[in-house]
Amino acid sequence: MEPTPDCESFVFPHPLGCTREQFVAAAAKLPRAIRPTPHNALLAYRALFREGVIPSFAPFEVHPVVRESRETLEDREGHGPIETVKFVLRHDDGLETESVIIPMIRGDRVTTTLCVSSQIGCAMGCTFCETAQMGLMKSLTAEQIVMQWWVSTYRVGVRPKNIVFMGMGEPTDNLDAVLAAVEIFASHDGGHVPATNITISTVGNPLGIARIGELVDRHGFHKLNLAVSLNAPNDSVRNQIMPVNRAWNMAILRDAIVAFPKYGRGAMCIEYVLIPGVNDAPEHCDEVCAYLKGIRCSLNVIPYNPRRNSPWPAPTEESVLAFMARAIEQGQFTKRRGTKGRSQMAACGQLGNEEIRKRKFVGLAIEGTAARSAEA
Ligand code: SF4
Incomplete structure (x- = not known):
């Protein structure tokens, strides 16, 4: 991929709304001083999703969890208490998304399902x-939808x-x-x-x-x-x-x-x-x-x-x-x-x-x- 000339005005798309290819392509357009190699850009993308590390060359604000409520139920099939979590994220414009983490019984295991808006x-x-x-x-953007997953994983x-x-x-x-x-x-x-x-x-x-x-x-x-x-x-x-x-x-x-x-x-x-x-x-x-x-x-x-x-x-x-x-x-x-x-x-x-x-x-x-x- 051919890097473009340095461009101070380049605005990095929201990393959570990027596919891997879009993220690496965007990183190649960063000013030379902070531009990662394509390989390092890929590692940064993986770290964002696998470890919750926000890339230093493409920082973003995480929507704050402004309300969280939990309901614990005693599962009848002997899995112990299982918990449903509802969390509310506030956007810059004051509007809020609601997402719910729901426990699901699968055989002898309890897995979790995230219900996104x-x-x-x-x-x-x-x-x-x-x-x-x-x-x-x-209507939410792709990154606002993915943000619900990211917050569930790395904040909740x-x-x-x-x-x-x-x-x-x-x-x-x-x-x-x-x-x-x-x-x-x-x-x-x-x-x-x-x-x-x-x-x-x-x-x-x-x-x-x-x-x-x-x-x-x-x-x-x-x-x-x-x-x-x-x-x-x-x-x-x-x-x-x-x-x-x-x-x-x-x-x-x-x-x-x-x-x-x-x-x-x-x-x-x-x-x-x-x-x-x-x-x-x-x-x-x-x-x-x-x-x-x-x-x-x-x-x-x-x-x-x-x-x-x-x-x-x-x-x-x-x-x-x-x-x-x-x-x-x-x-x-x-x-x-x-x-x-x-x-x-x-x-x-x-x-x-x-x-x-x-x-x-x-x-x-x-x-x-x-x-x-x-x-x-
Ligand atoms: S499609 Fe119908 S059920 Fe689903 S959120 Fe909208 S109003 Fe509710």
């Missing part, structure tokens, strides 16, 4: 979701084994940044989290699903996981609780799911937040199973976590078990997603920053497909 707030307006109450405030002290894009925001509404972050997470010299341990969750934007599919077709990303939030048995119910369905209905969503590339034996996750009186009737279960017939997928039933001022309670244990049993009877592979962090508002659909929500943000530009779908 891709936006602050969300434009999609799902009625069961705490984040939707905020509206969309900002938990290096997550898995990463799921299930925090605040709709990933397909900020896909350039999300896919860039996925590449950095999955890189051997970056986060070193294999694609098989990364999941992107979407409400079902078919254009976004197709773009994620393009990444999955690339070598090294075949096992990247897609999760689709279905949450309804038919268009009538889905239109009520997920405005996105008015832009792309369930038939269009199904086509996108069927067209998503498949490698190996992995099954797509279909998420189903079970809401009492809305989507939990036996006939709803039958409709969901019919809809999923022929799709290799796992139906993940998530008992609804009441958001603040929720019109619905959490489902009863009996109704969750009955719904699951009926789906299994029909041959649908079905799992239950545990609800961890409910008391800390850190469970699924509960991320949403009341502190920020109380402030009045005006004139926020809402761009892209999410805005169109939410308004449709």
